Amino acid sequence: MNMSFYTQMMRINLKMFLGFGLGSAIYVTLMTLMFPLLNDNMEEFDKMIELFPEPLLRALGLESLSSYGQFISAEYYGLFYLIILGIFSVMSAIQLIARLVDRGSMAYLLSTRVSRTQIIATQILVFVSGLVLIHLMTFAGGYIAAEFLVDIESNIAFDQFFYINFVGFLLFFAVGGYSLLISALFNDERNAFALAGGITFLFYGMDMIGKLVTDIDWIRNFTPFSLYEPGRIANDEVDILMSSIILGSIGVIACVLTLLIFKKRNLPL
């Protein structure tokens, strides 16, 4: 950890963090504003939903829309959120290490008494800070919209809404963790991006296919995305603690490996 480097890296990346955070917050806010419309016509919506095949609904997290948590999970956390945060995690993980090695700027950062471990620990912290910021903004967007802009008496359980964000944060801490690990392994930014992006896409696809095709739902045991089920968090159906511990551990282990590997490897600077 180096404070001056952290400050400078945060300044460089803040625009990107705020961009993702704002996009995510605005989406949640708009969806929250739409919730009362749906709430009033819930019966009709439920009838319409019954027309869709069940696996598809499961894959999209659309099983039920009766509470705010379920609604927002279906409308955002089950799909767009995963895509947006997936892109964010892979992109920033690659930018924070592999890009600096590929372009040679790492030579400057490693020209002083500051060690490799300190530089990478700082970069990991920058990534986590960005992820926290995005989730805070998203949570705030939903909370403020529901509290002050929408006139609904019940149905909004903020505990669940918080957990949806919290476990989501841990999911992308894990995704970012293995992306940082890949980022620390490669000399070429594009190769690192292709591999980290490819793996993330594969994990996401495995979760989707496992939900759609019940015969092969075992495939979901091999992807971290299956540990994040916002719709079921909203229904209090899942063991949040267990998923949190597993996702958090993946992230921590990946970060520790990132530090160890980067310390040992030859750098083409």
Add this chain to the structure above:
Amino acid sequence: MMIEIKDLTQEFSNGKGIFDVTFDVEDGEVFGFLGPNGSGKSTTIRHLMGYMKAQKGYAKIKGLDAWHQQSSARSHLGYLPGEIAFLDGMTGHQFLNMMAGLQGVHDKARRADLIDKLQFDPKESIRKMSKGTKQKVGIVATFMHDPDIYILDEPTSGLDPLMQNLFIDLVMEEKARGKTFLMSSHSFAEIERTCDRAAIIRNGRIVATENIHELQSMQRKAFNVTLTDKKEVASLLESEMKTEKVDELTVKIELQGNYDVFINTLSGYHVKNISADDQSLEEIFMDYYSKEEVQS
């Protein structure tokens, strides 16, 4: 000993690399590291900076192993990378602040003095700077924390002749303050002006470590002499010097220390023009090799 490199070896998968590189740089010395592009200069420097682990041998800075004790070894260094690659989206000031934070030294007066000397606007975004200005920012970052040892990888590339002179003044000033330099270059002229000693590297092996004056005397110079008369050209070609006819009226004369003969011979001719033809590094190498071969 400020820098100590012994049997340093790193062979890459394509067979290239550096092999048994050995040299020392003493306290207060300006040491040149000469070699054509791709000869292993940067690879050697990467070991000194702790970016690579030697397969054999070692590199030490002030007795500290450049790999195992890399951060303490680097704490004595000012490093100017060969290819300047900054972080995106910073101004010169922000970059220098960050570097000062990493170096742990905030000598604002020295930094301001350097910026003043090199004449550039640090408030400008680095992305918009010209190559030369970027190089200046790099030079300030290298010098501002007043390190004991400077490692400069091709420092004057990208600078105009005026700035090159200014840079050489800066090096000489620091040398007068007792600082040590390792400076790589592919141009003999650049090394000649500043260095006390130089090592020549070729295909990953050190072929010579010499006092700079010895290297200078080894350097062969060629002059193109234009005369007015074809008969004179014919007689000049007969002289004892190494001559070669370039065109009808011009003769190329190669000299190696025998400047007196050159002057005395030409005094008998009507010379219309003389132009000097500096020898390239490759040619110095070729000379060096032919000398080695004759000896062995």
